[in-house]
Amino acid sequence: MRVMRLADSSESPKLVEASIPQPQPGSGEVLIRVAAAGTIRTELGWYPHTHLKSGEPRQNAIPAHEFAGTVVAIGEGVTDFALDEHIYGMNDWFAEGALAEYCLTTPNAIAPAPRTLTPTQAATVPISALTAWQGLFDRGHLQPGHRVLVHGAAGSVGLFAVQIAHLHGAHVTATASGHDTVFARELGAPQLIDYHSTRFEDVLHDPFNIIFDTVGGDMLLRSLPLLKTGGVAVTVSSTNENSTDERIKKAFFIVEPNQRQLMEIAALIDTYKLRSWVKAVLPLCQANDAYTTQIPGHGKVVVTVNPPAA
Numbered sequence: 567m568r569v570m571r572l573a574d575s576s577e578s579p580k581l582v583e584a585s586i587p588q589p590q591p592g593s594g595e596v597l598i599r600v601a602a603a604g605t606i607r608t609e610l611g612w613y614p615h616t617h618l619k620s621g622e623p624r625q626n627a628i629p630a631h632e633f634a635g636t637v638v639a640i641g642e643g644v645t646d647f648a649l650d651e652h653i654y655g656m657n658d659w660f661a662e663g664a665l666a667e668y669c670l671t672t673p674n675a676i677a678p679a680p681r682t683l684t685p686t687q688a689a690t691v692p693i694s695a696l697t698a699w700q701g702l703f704d705r706g707h708l709q710p711g712h713r714v715l716v717h718g719a720a721g722s723v724g725l726f727a728v729q730i731a732h733l734h735g736a737h738v739t740a741t742a743s744g745h746d747t748v749f750a751r752e753l754g755a756p757q758l759i760d761y762h763s764t765r766f767e768d769v770l771h772d773p774f775n776i777i778f779d780t781v782g783g784d785m786l787l788r789s790l791p792l793l794k795t796g797g798v799a800v801t802v803s804s805t806n807e808n809s810t811d812e813r814i815k816k817a818f819f820i821v822e823p824n825q826r827q828l829m830e831i832a833a834l835i836d837t838y839k840l841r842s843w844v845k846a847v848l849p850l851c852q853a854n855d856a857y858t859t860q861i862p863g864h865g866k867v868v869v870t871v872n873p874p875a876a
């Protein structure tokens with residue numbers, strides 16, 4: 567199968583084309599024919615792409631761990647998916663990713679794809695929407711009427727965090743670039759602070775039940791004085807992953823696969839309550855551009871792998 571995988575000898579992470587054997591599902595695994603893969607700009611240098619789970623150095627990892635595609639083979643013991651089913655979802659960070667014609671995953675990490683989205687659109691959803699969902703509900707215990715502050719509202723994760731919090735009856739305040747003001751308002755954040763011109767702590771005074779940081783740097787620590795007693799601060803920014811500050815360590819989490827949540831997210835999409843955005847579409851052979859080129863717009867850069875026949 568055709569793949570784009572990390573070159574093992576490059577100083578900065580770079581993808582090269584390769585042809586490798588198609589994997590076969592083991593017990594409890596599902597083989598997906600990838601239609602489209604979602605990308606995260608910073609992912610090439612992440613630990614699971616340079617190390618095995620054992621800690622040994624890893625070579626030639628295939629990135630992109632969210633995708634939409636079709637189930638083409640099922641391992642022993644898998645009962646909840648059928649051949650030819652259209653799915654969307656993710657796989658383990660240490661597994662070979664979806665910049666490949668086929669990838670392996672497990673049933674808990676996928677769900678039937680939203681019926682109203684193309685595979686390209688569906689590939690933008692799993693990691694960003696699950697991250698927003700888990701930050702708001704699993705960690706933040708979001709309730710209607712809560713006051714929620716989202717940093718980076720117009721980004722891939724932020725746009726889902728704002729929409730989901732708003733849908734659940736929260737009062738959402740957000741930070742983003744000024745040119746994203748209209749976009750963030752339409753997502754459900756009536757109060758938007760342009761981070762280029764205003765320090766949010768100069769204009770925000772009422773405390774929040776949930777602070778959701780997707781930006782990193784000093785955003786979380788600057789925000790903590792705005793947290794209600796008993797409130798929850800979360801950060802997902804990869805810049806915070808290796809922080810030694812106990813407050814950041816407590817707030818940081820990494821998204822986990824969750825079939826039930828993917829189904830709930832798909833139901834919201836199919837009833838037009840939740841929207842996704844595709845920033846750009848690249849063919850597999852140009853996947854490097856997803857990680858090296860600043861592409862304007864909202865949502866994710868998607869790599870199409872096996873585009874459906876016209």
Ligand SMILES: NC(=O)c1ccc[n+]([C@@H]2O[C@H](COP(=O)([O-])OP(=O)(O)OC[C@H]3O[C@@H](n4cnc5c(N)ncnc54)[C@H](OP(=O)(O)O)[C@@H]3O)[C@@H](O)[C@H]2O)c1
Pocket residue numbers: 606608693694697717718719720721722723724741742743761780781782801802803804805819820821865
């Ligand atoms: N922990 C996890 O499980 C997990 C899962 C998914 C993603 N992530 C990480 O989460 C982070 C966000 O991912 P993403 O895909 O949402 O990134 P993204 O699409 O690049 O969005 C980041 C957004 O933050 C805005 N921004 C930058 N600096 C800001 C500031 N000081 N104040 C307010 N907004 C600011 C950017 O606006 P401008 O472009 O206009 O500056 C952009 O809209 C990344 O570090 C990613 O690696 C982690």
